[in-house]
Amino acid sequence: MSEIMDTDSVELMLDYVDVLQIGARNMQNFSLLKKLSKVDKPLLLKRGIAATFEEWLMAAEYLLSGGNEQVILCERGVRTFSDHSRNTLDLNVVPLVRQVSHLPIIADPSHGVGKRERVRSMSRAAIASGAHGLIVETHTDPSTSYSDADQTIGVDRLRGIIRDVALLAELEDLFEQKSDSAVA
Amino acid sequence: MSEIMDTDSVELMLDYVDVLQIGARNMQNFSLLKKLSKVDKPLLLKRGIAATFEEWLMAAEYLLSGGNEQVILCERGVRTFSDHSRNTLDLNVVPLVRQVSHLPIIADPSHGVGKRERVRSMSRAAIASGAHGLIVETHTDPSTSYSDADQTIGVDRLRGIIRDVALLAELEDLFEQKSDSAVA
Amino acid sequence: MSEIMDTDSVELMLDYVDVLQIGARNMQNFSLLKKLSKVDKPLLLKRGIAATFEEWLMAAEYLLSGGNEQVILCERGVRTFSDHSRNTLDLNVVPLVRQVSHLPIIADPSHGVGKRERVRSMSRAAIASGAHGLIVETHTDPSTSYSDADQTIGVDRLRGIIRDVALLAELEDLFEQKSDSAVA
Amino acid sequence: MSEIMDTDSVELMLDYVDVLQIGARNMQNFSLLKKLSKVDKPLLLKRGIAATFEEWLMAAEYLLSGGNEQVILCERGVRTFSDHSRNTLDLNVVPLVRQVSHLPIIADPSHGVGKRERVRSMSRAAIASGAHGLIVETHTDPSTSYSDADQTIGVDRLRGIIRDVALLAELEDLFEQKSDSAVA
DSSP states (O other), rough: EEEOOOOHHHHHHTTOOEEEEEOGGGGGHHHHHHTTTSSSOOOEEEEEEOOOHHHHHHHHHHHHHTTTTOOEEOOOOOOOOOSSSSSBTTHHHHHHHHHHHHSSEEEEEEHHHOOOHHHHHHHHHHHHHHEEEEEOBOOGGGGGGGSSSOOBBBBBHHHHHHHHHHHHHHHGGGGSSSOOOOOO | EEEOOOOHHHHHTTTSSEEEEEEEGGOOHHHHHHHTTTOOSSEEEEETTTTOHHHHHHHHHHHHTTOOEEEEEEEOOOOOOOOSSSBBTTTTTHHHHHHOSSSSSEEEEHHHHHGGGHHHHHHHHHHHOOSSSSSOOOSSSSSGGGSOOGGGGOOHHHHHHHHHHHHHHHHHSSSSOOOOOOOO | OOOOOEEEEEGHHHHSSSEEEEOGGGOOOHHHHHHHHOSOOOOOEOOTTTTOHHHHHHHHHHHHHHTOOEEEEEEEEEEOOOOOSSSSSSSTTTHEEEEHHOOEEEEOOOHOOOOHHHHHHHHHHHHHHSSSSEEOOBOSSSOOOOOOGGBBBBBHHHHHHHHHHHHHHGGGGGSOOSTTOOOO | OOOOGGGGGOOOOOOOOOOOEEEEEGTTTTHHHHHHHTTTTTTTEEEOOOOOOHHHHHHHHHHHHHHHOOOOEEEEOOOOSOSSSBBOOTTTTTHHHHHSSSSSSEEEEHHHHGGGGHHHHHHHHHHHHHHSSEOBOSSSSGGGGGGGGGGGGGGGHHHHHHHHHHHHHHHHGGGGOOOOOOOO
């Protein structure tokens, strides 16, 4: 998967990547969205840094209305007054997406919390809230990571996350993800 | 447990309640904090609606420095631009509290997300992120609840949350809650 | 004028101060508001750090409903993601107060912007937006100010602000402060 | 002036418009910024809806570094918790731009406050804070305006703003816009 930066590079990337990622800064780059809506590749649509839920789903609608049905939503944290984390990972959207949309929703705890020490806990929280998957920045030697080193984890932590998620996945069928209007 | 509203009612409440709750609006009511720091009851300190992590821990310090060591922190959502939930439950603080403080931390998904349909999912997320407990608004007939009806759940949902939390609790020992500086 | 910190000190202060200031942290300290609503002194009600317009006016209503009619509103900046100023002085409320309320509204550019170099410009902006007055932190030797030194100005800057405000006041009658429904 | 939506339409617009406006959603559309940095037209760079001061100036740097020196900054309001205005016009940036940058800064009170009744007051505030100009949405019949009708003013209000600004401009030389390090 690779982040797409502009309309010109779409064709170039098609031969090499499996999933095209629309970054938070491009969530409302409508000319890019229109072009990608015609592409036969899965699209990962990150939530904009200050996007409302409605704006995010409207951006997904641009992709869907052009014919691309392989759209994945990704919560990656929003910008708030809070300064203890890089962004504020807003997991509150996860059950809402599951309630009102048919689209899969994943979480990016690396950008969301922005601190290596908390990525594992927030990965667990994301899955427990109902997320269908995770995107986690990992590096064989995180301290030498070219970008976002503070939030990049090493292979040992990734192994821990995979193990935690596997444990949670076994509980998944026991949880009721959908709101049940029959239950108050 | 009952929310304490002012210094005058502290004595009155002591004979009747098990835990005194300091509401979000009172987190920096320093005269109240000073009075409660002398009380022999557990104190639940809710995070202010726009309180930074540091301000919140400094408020706890007021309670501790007066001699009351039974302080519990409670994340209950902060105010952001986001309008899909009543507040933005900021679970990102949970692993940070566990990393830097000895105080227990619980979450209030009812105020955090503010919508009955999402309380159960966010309860799971809170526990999975490392919270030591939950405070959940429940009513035998939620639609007739005097206040906060939208976020109040019924007994069936509460039963579901208790079951989910019990399942997650079994995994607790398998999760590593503390940041491990030996692991990158 | 002096900031009132708790209900116990109200009586003590009455003999010494001309105006009682209700600080941002106390805007929703309802037991304090109730007590002050019975006092025969002007009250300056600062907007809470994350208070909506409605919450602010409801707090003023507490004061008015108890019989104190000498209520002054004070915009002092709100907490946002923005990090270039201490708070975000939200002058957008000023014309709204003038439109929907009979209460006078003043601005606190010192807390609002939090930087000495910008207090004078924001003082002008506040008056031009329709504010009835200003509260400006001043010290004969600002760098030795006990608290909030970064935002405290010296006597020369205060003199400049007074001069600017006098110039703007002459234009006041030429400006239309009230919304005129006859004008689109 | 017209808002540029994507890289493909740059050439088309060059023959028809005097100023190219880079909208808030495109402030970090770096491929668009790079292309515009080579164009011989003035560029109006709106602040992104949740852009920090530094991010905004870095976006301007993209334009300047490509050789286009005709860059104008435009504050148009940021997204906060506050719900009494469409956005929160953050005039606190105006004196900061004048302090640290050589670029001209204008304000967009129409998007900033988003309510017709307050555009005139915020126009005055913007100029008084040091803004070099304004961009105001106007329509001969605002209620039939195709977009943003709530914030669009009519010709009478525009005439009032022009009169107010002319009055303020006469005071401009009397105000000290620059921070004076000699004055505490």
